[in-house]
Amino acid sequence: MTSITLRVNGKQVTASVEPRLLLVELLRENLHLTGTHVGCDTSQCGACTVFVDGASMKSCTMLAVEADGREVTTIEGIAAKDGTLHPMQAAFKECHGLQCGFCTPGMVISSIDLLKRKKDPSEHEIREWLEGNICRCTGYHGIVKAVQHCAKNGGAGAVGDATKKESTNA
Amino acid sequence: MLEAKMGQPIRRKEDQRFLTGKGQYVDDLKRPNQTYAYILRSQVAHARITGIDISAAEQMPGVVAIFLGKDVEADKIGTLPCGWLVTGKTGPMVEPPHPMLVTDTIRHVGDSILMVVADTKDQAKAAAQACVVDYDMLPVVASIAAARAEGAPNVWEQAPGNLCYDWEIGDRAATDAGFAKAHKIVTIEITNNRLVPNAMEPRAAIGEYDSGTGDYTLWTTSQNPHLIRLLMAAFTLHVPEHKLRVVAPDVGGGFGSKIFHYAEEVLVTWAAQKVGRPVKWTCERFESFVTDAHGRDHVSTGRVALSKEGDFLAMDFDTHANMGAYLQLFAPSVATYLYAPLLGGVYKTPAIHVNVKAYFTHTTPVDAYRGAGRPEATYLLERLVEKAAREMNMDSIEIRRRNMITTDMFPYQTPLAFQYDTGNFQATLDMALEAIDYKGFEARRKEALGRGKLRGLGFSTYVEACGIAPSAVAGSLGARAGLxxxxxxxxxxxxxxxxxxxxxxxxxxxxxxxxxxxxxxxxxxxxxxxxxxxxxxxxxxxxxxxxxxxxxxxxxxxxxxxxxxxxxxxxxxxxxxxxxxxxxxxxxxxxxxxxxxxxxxxxxxxxxxxxxxxxxxxxxxxxxxxxxxxDPLNFTFPGGTHIVEVEIDPETGVVKVVDVAVADDVGTIVNPMIVDGQIQGGLAQGIGQALLEEAAYDEDGQLLTASFMNYTMPRAGDFPFFKVGNHATPCTHNPLGVKGVGECGAIGVPPAVINSVLDALWSLGVRDMSMPASPQKVWRAIQEAKAKGTSADAE
Structure with missing residues (x-):
């Protein structure tokens, strides 16, 4: 067992873990942050995407011990402290970017990361960026619309500290 | 007075919890003192088990219990039931037992052999892998063709020639008479590729037993918890309903695959009582690929008899359907009652006959997957109609319009049992043509050609049947439950x-x-x-x-x-x-x-x-x-037109979907945003079937596409935005006038995609294309056509 200390959604966490434990298992099993989902065994589906030091990362591709000393943000830490949805979360709701909700946490985080890197991506760039996140429900229609909507309405902004401004219908 | 909510695109109430990670799916739940189950699956398709040695596994850390098929049998746990008895020409279907854990014979890759229960998931998995199973390999039939071959080994002794049933519907004599006076007969042979539903949430189940009250609880990833409870009470676990609670909390997509009663639901609930602790099982994705019921898998021949003017005089269909190794819950009905009656389509063809033979193979069972029978019918019919247009030198739209049921003909009695209550197939066709800018297509084709690319436009005018079903009708056709x-x-x-x-x-x-x-x-x-x-x-x-x-x-x-x-x-x-x-x-x-x-x-x-x-x-x-x-009075009949425009790079064979315009009649719409979302999602699965997805087995019954690394799931980059239009003719026999919208996207679009691909490649001499139209397949078809030197001009 190895002792690790990391920050998860702004809170310091210390855990004793097996070296083979995946970050996603640490989050789900040890920390009960079940918003991060497991949809495959092969790092294809992206349902487990979280932020690690501000960059989106499939948490099934990373060992928990690799997260030692790092900052992890899961879907539970995306909305503002007062519960206001992050603009990307609000955009997903506005544009019907989710149905069953299983891929949604990963989609939201990956989409926020895209807008952090590129303020106004083209439709093509959005679709290519989301290559690592699979959705079986929406046909991606509402998801791509949501990213466009968010970009057009002030961008992604900071996570965990969203502005009070609600995303409005375009 | 409050503003009316019906008809408004109201944003979803459920989104809040899903967007913030507060959804509660089965795998998110933890019961006090729970154990974890791991099920050892067969890695071969057909074998006789000669011994199972669990002695080493039993000694491994954390192992609580190991259960074999004989333990299940000893407790008189039933086998998994089939919910629909299809009676064919020679009698009732062959209905073999579907055990929870096999005792002697393995019949497909993924068949369940034993279950380990341990303190942790890793311990359960490690112990399962330490179990030694000895078996003698047996010969395999992994496809319909193999199952039908002369001297093929039998999956089940009681089903000689691997035939489950031989069933027909329609008037044979009237159909033959139609063909006798045909000016032209057009024939098509097609395969409807097997698919894996792949809901993003893998299946999971937690069983719990309260020794104080004798109550059982099962949390399961199900589309129908009451049906699961009914089946468990009546057929499998034999715990009556008042002592069994089944909970399906948030479920991450189903598409049919989570209708069915699966062995794990029984095993964890049963084992919870045996070990005195809750038992949790979560499917790995590889397991999903080989244990979730698959969809489609038909091989069919269709024939249409045409008059000189292009009227459909009669149609005749002959289908071979793959059931897999066991009969899943609804499987026999999917290839018959949910399929054949839809072969009338939107057309006023006076006589139609359909014959369906279902076969057992050493593959994962097949059952309802989004559309369930109707996509298979629509694909066969709309490919046939398109081919008829080509061979009659008629316009694709013209041949459809000429034969379409018109609005003054409703209620319309088809020759295949259904009575359509309403519809306006002309209106949806016009809407979709407008949305795709049909008039501008030839200019777009020319522009693409200037860039060395081939454009095609493909059509599908379809009708389907939803809202299953009047219980008495379903019962008379073999359904074993009310609906x-x-x-x-x-x-x-x-x-x-x-x-x-x-x-x-x-x-x-x-x-x-x-x-x-x-x-x-x-x-x-x-x-x-x-x-x-x-x-x-x-x-x-x-x-x-x-x-x-x-x-x-x-x-x-x-x-x-x-x-x-x-x-x-x-x-x-x-x-x-x-x-x-x-x-x-x-x-x-x-x-x-x-x-x-x-x-x-x-x-x-x-x-x-x-x-x-x-x-x-x-x-x-x-x-x-x-x-x-x-209890509904009739099925409902959504319908419409789907049009797909593709652009093909002849150098690579890559098919790009550049535009999709659909106009559907799903009856009265309560929430247009949700309705459009359902159609968009269905379209993605339908286009996925046509261009990307295939559950491919080798001849040994190994599933070659058993992960997301080799089964091509549609990605965001595979689609444009979809143009979704609606034209409602309210259903006449239910109070809301609604028809159902969950499946029409996946039903209508596959033939439009393939018709579009063929339209693009026609001038090169390509005359056939199977699903999925992968780059390799398209490129090969182009090369073969070139080698043959055929072209449209030469014909």
């Missing part, structure tokens, strides 16, 4: 409403759609309505969500229940307002005495019902809660 739906409307004392339904939402947005309906019925805000579903302890009963039935059947039950509430409310209001009940009107949330300003608000009536101080107690019970069951 009604139930809703309970509980008006709480302060006027809020809790709605309980037997349908289950796993992405469809019922919590919003149903609240819109109830809000309008009662004239109350949507915030005052909560929808409860998916828990047999809360909801009385229901058959669940599949076949696009939640709104046409379940929504009708909701309307009936709300009507009963209003009826009772009127009696309470009449008493309170000292008026005759016949004079009470209910509108906009108020009970009023006709022609006066005397009124009681909905909330006041609710309060009076629970605080009955001024109440007609001698004639009316207190409380305000009503239940309704609704």
């Amino acid at each position: 009604f739906e139930q809703a309970t409307v509980r008006v709480n004392p302060t006027g809020s409403v809790t709605l309980f339904t037997g349908t289950h939402s796993h992405g469809q947005g019922h919590e919003t759609t149903f609240a819109q309906i109830v809000a309008d019925q009662f004239g109350i805000p949507m915030e005052n309505i909560e929808h409860s579903h998916g828990d047999t302890a809360k909801t009385a009963f229901g058959m669940g969500s599949y076949g696009s039935r939640s709104l046409p059947v379940g929504g009708s039950a909701i309307i009936k229940a709300t009507a009963k509430v209003i009826e009772k409310g009127k009696k309470i209001a009449a008493h309170m307002l000292e008026a005759d009940v016949a004079d009470i009107e209910f509108k906009d949330g108020n009970f009023t005495v006709k022609g006066t300003d005397k009124a009681k608000a909905f909330g006041e009536i609710a309060f009076a019902a629970y605080v009955p101080h001024n109440y007609p107690l001698l004639t009316l019970e207190p409380g305000l809660e009503e239940q309704a069951y609704y």
Whole structure:
């Protein structure tokens, strides 16, 4: 067992873990942050995407011990402290970017990361960026619309500290 | 007065929890002191087990118990039932047993051999892998062709030639007479590729037993918890309903694959009692690929007899359907009653005959997957119609228009049992043509050609059947269950409403759609309505969500229940307002005495019902809660036109979908945003089938595409935005006029894609293309056509 200390959604966490434990298992099993989902065994589906030091990362591709000393943000830490949805979360709701909700946490985080890197991506760039996140429900229609909507309405902004401004219908 | 909610694109109530990570899927749940199960799956397709040695595994750390098939048998656990008895020309289908854990013979890769229960998931898996299974390999039939081959080994002794049933529908003599007077006969042979549903949430189940009460609880990823409880009580676990609670909490997509009763549901519930601790099982994705029921897998021949003018005189279809190794819950009906009657399509073909033979193979069982039979029918028919147009030198639109059922013909009795109540196939065709800019297509084709690219336009005009089903009709055709739906409307004392339904939402947005309906019925805000579903302890009963039935059947039950509430409310209001009940009107949330300003608000009536101080107690019970069951009078028949435009790079064979325009008639629309979302999602699965997806088996029965690394799931980059249009002709036989929308996207679009690909490649001489039209297949077809030197000009 190895002792690790990391920050998860702004809170310091210390855990004793097996070296083979995946970050996603640490989050789900040890920390009960079940918003991060497991949809495959092969790092294809992206349902487990979280932020690690501000960059989106499939948490099934990373060992928990690799997260030692790092900052992890899961879907539970995306909305503002007062519960206001992050603009990307609000955009997903506005544009019907989710149905069953299983891929949604990963989609939201990956989409926020895209807008952090590129303020106004083209439709093509959005679709290519989301290559690592699979959705079986929406046909991606509402998801791509949501990213466009968010970009057009002030961008992604900071996570965990969203502005009070609600995303409005375009 | 509140604004009407019906017809509004109201944003979903359920989104808040899903967007913030607060959804509660089965794998998110943890029960106190729970154990973990791992099921050892067969890695070979056909073998006789000669020994299982678990002695080493039993000694491994954390192992609580190891269960074999003989343990299941010893406890008289039943086998997995089939829910539909198809009777064919020579008698009832062959119905082999489907054990929870095999005892002697393995029949497909993924067949379940034993279950280890341990303190942790890793311990259970490690111990399962330490179990030694000895077996003798047996010969394999992994495809319909192999199953039908002369001297093929039998999957089941009781099914010689691997035939499950040989079934027909339609008038043979009338069909033959139609062919006898044909000016031209056009024939097509096609394969409908096998698919893996791949809901993003893998299946999971937790069983728990309370030794104090003798109560069992199962949490499971199901589209229909009451159906699972019924099957477990009657056929598998033999624990009666009042001692068994089944909960399907948030479920991450189903698409049919989570309708069925799976062995794990029984095993964890049974084992929980045996080990005295909760038992949790979560499917790995590889396991999903080999144990979730697959979809499609038909090989068919279709023939149409045409008059000189291009009228369809008769059609004849011959289909071979792959059932897999066992009969899944609805499988026999999917390839017959949910398939063949749709081969009439939107056309007034006077005589049609369909023959279906179903075969066992050493593959994962096949069952309903989004569309369930109707995509197979639509693909066969619309490919045939397109081919007929080509061979008759007729325009693709013209041949369809000429043969289409017209609006004055409804209700329309098809020659294949169905009676379509409404529709307007011309209107949806016109809408879709407009949306795709049909007139501008030749210019776009020319422009693409200038860039060295090949453009094609492909059509599909379809009708399907939803809202399964009138119970008596289904029963007469072999269904072993009723197919009604139930809703309970509980008006709480302060006027809020809790709605309980037997349908289950796993992405469809019922919590919003149903609240819109109830809000309008009662004239109350949507915030005052909560929808409860998916828990047999809360909801009385229901058959669940599949076949696009939640709104046409379940929504009708909701309307009936709300009507009963209003009826009772009127009696309470009449008493309170000292008026005759016949004079009470209910509108906009108020009970009023006709022609006066005397009124009681909905909330006041609710309060009076629970605080009955001024109440007609001698004639009316207190409380305000009503239940309704609704059994549909007919299927509903959504339909429409799907048009796909593709652009092909002849150098690489890559097919790019550049435009998709659809116009669907799904009847009255409650929430257009959710309706469009359902269609968009269906389109993605349909285009996925046509271009990307295939469950490919090798001849040894190994699934070659058993992970997301080699089964091509559609990605965002595979699609453009979809142009979705609606043209409603309300259903005539249910109170909302709704037809169901869950499946039409996946049903209509596959032939439009392939017709489009063929249109693009026609000038090169390519005459056939199978699904999925992968780059390799398209490139090869182009090369072969070039080598043959055929071209449209040469013909």
